[in-house]
Amino acid sequence: MAHAETAEDSPALISRRLLRAARVGSLGTVIEAQPFTTLVTPATAPDLSILLLLSTLSEHTRHLMADPRCSLLVVGPPVSANPQTAPRVTITGIAEKVADPALKARWLAVHPYGALYADFADFALWRIRPRQGLFVGGFARAKRLREADLAPDPAAVAAVAAAAGEIMAHCNQDHADALRLIARQALEEEPTRNLPAESHTWNMVGVDVDGCDLALGERVIRVAWEAPVSDPGDVRSELARLARLARGG
Known part of the structure; x- marks a missing residue:
């Protein structure tokens, strides 16, 4: 949790x-x-x-x-x-x-x-x-x-790090639309935003207990979790929450 x-x-x-x-x-x-x-x-x-x-x-x-x-x-x-x-x-x-x-x-x-x-x-x-x-x-x-x-909590760090490769591969392959929405939502909150085209594909290139990193070419942005997570299940919950927010839910 x-x-x-x-x-x-x-x-x-x-x-x-x-x-x-x-x-x-x-x-x-x-x-x-x-x-x-x-x-x-x-x-x-x-x-x-x-x-x-x-x-x-x-x-x-x-x-x-x-x-x-x-x-x-x-x-x-x-x-x-x-x-x-x-x-x-x-x-x-x-x-x-x-x-x-x-x-x-x-x-x-x-x-x-x-x-x-x-x-x-x-x-x-x-x-x-x-x-x-x-x-x-x-x-x-x-x-x-x-x-x-x-x-950060060492046990949480180890748990998320062990699953990081699988999480990134799964999100990039199966949830490209959600990552794009999350990235655009994060960019809209930046003081000097520069939004890319809607059709561009963002890839998750890093994930840890505090958030994830999304990349579009050489542009990399940080997306923070609401609070530090403890395990891969928490990561999935946070990504689902961020996707809902980006969709206006």
């Missing part, structure tokens, strides 16, 4: 949604006792670890090789012209290089353009496990988060 707490009343769950949806972020590293910040393109593992595809030709990668302490800032859309009204979260952790084809595939699923260089010799996948976080939801709304606050 889906978790009872909703993202509307939980800084931790809002932070998870921001991390899951982020396609760009600011990576903070340390070099010779000085901070350094650069733009990166994150994805998340099923357990919410941050995934980055980095080149050894980049300064920030060399920084991590010398000192793996780092931070990542991701920012959501502002609710007014003032950018300080945007929800955002900064996480801190230790970066490590990983050689996991499944995690690399998950990064490529939300950054498909990266296939052009993902196998170059100087590129490798890095993972950051969030240890602490700071959520800022706007003016006078800040909350420090522990690792335990951010981390």
Whole structure:
């Protein structure tokens, strides 16, 4: 059954949604006792670890090789012209290089353009496990988060991850119309929407306890569940609910 707490009343769950949806972020590293910040393109593992595809030709990668302490800032859309009204979260952790084809595939699923260089010799996948976080939801709304606050339930993560391939294949083969409706509904809720043609086919390229990723070519959008799910049955229920909403039901 889906978790009872909703993202509307939980800084931790809002932070998870921001991390899951982020396609760009600011990576903070340390070099010779000085901070350094650069733009990166994150994805998340099923357990919410941050995934980055980095080149050894980049300064920030060399920084991590010398000192793996780092931070990542991701920012959501502002609710007014003032950018300080945007929800955002900064996480801190230790970066490590990983050689996991499944995690690399998950990064490529939300950054498909990266296939052009993902196998170059100087590129490798890095993972950051969030240890602490700071959520800022706007003016006078800040909350420090522990690792335990951010981390999804391990049993739920494992259950959904084990069924992810089957869920995606089934939805893409048998429920293309529903995915198209869900995608258009999600796009209509974006602050700067750009709707594709009705006939375009969206594919589910990722699914986890917090939501799913839908792709149309190189355009990938995040669709969040109403609340974190516990098992594949909850995923099916959430997809059915989203399809009903998209149909006006």
